[in-house]
Amino acid sequence: MQKRSRHPLISSVNLLRVLATGITMLSLVGMNSYAAGHLRNTAAPLQPAAAQTSAPATTSGSASTGRLQLSRGVATTPAPAVTKTHRS
Numbered sequence: 001m002q003k004r005s006r007h008p009l010i011s012s013v014n015l016l017r018v019l020a021t022g023i024t025m026l027s028l029v030g031m032n033s034y035a036a037g038h039l040r041n042t043a044a045p046l047q048p049a050a051a052q053t054s055a056p057a058t059t060s061g062s063a064s065t066g067r068l069q070l071s072r073g074v075a076t077t078p079a080p081a082v083t084k085t086h087r088s
Contacts, residue, residue: 010016038044 010019
């Protein structure tokens with residue numbers, strides 16, 4: 001008696017790639033629309049902490065906590081603006 005060979009549910013590789021890409025794009029669009037809807041909502045979860053009015057307390061010495069220290073300011077450089085792409 002011969003064993004029946006199993007056939008994949010989706011036999012086309014290109015169709016499988018299109019399906020995976022579609023699911024990924026749908027997921028990204030959903031996350032972006034959710035985030036855009038909650039961008040200015042003060043009751044939304046995962047809001048950044050309120051800005052502190054006084055300077056935060058620091059420990060004496062230069063001991064590192066091993067964590068990345070973030071600042072609210074944006075560092076700027078006096079570099080000229082880039083107006084050309086790599087192909088122009």
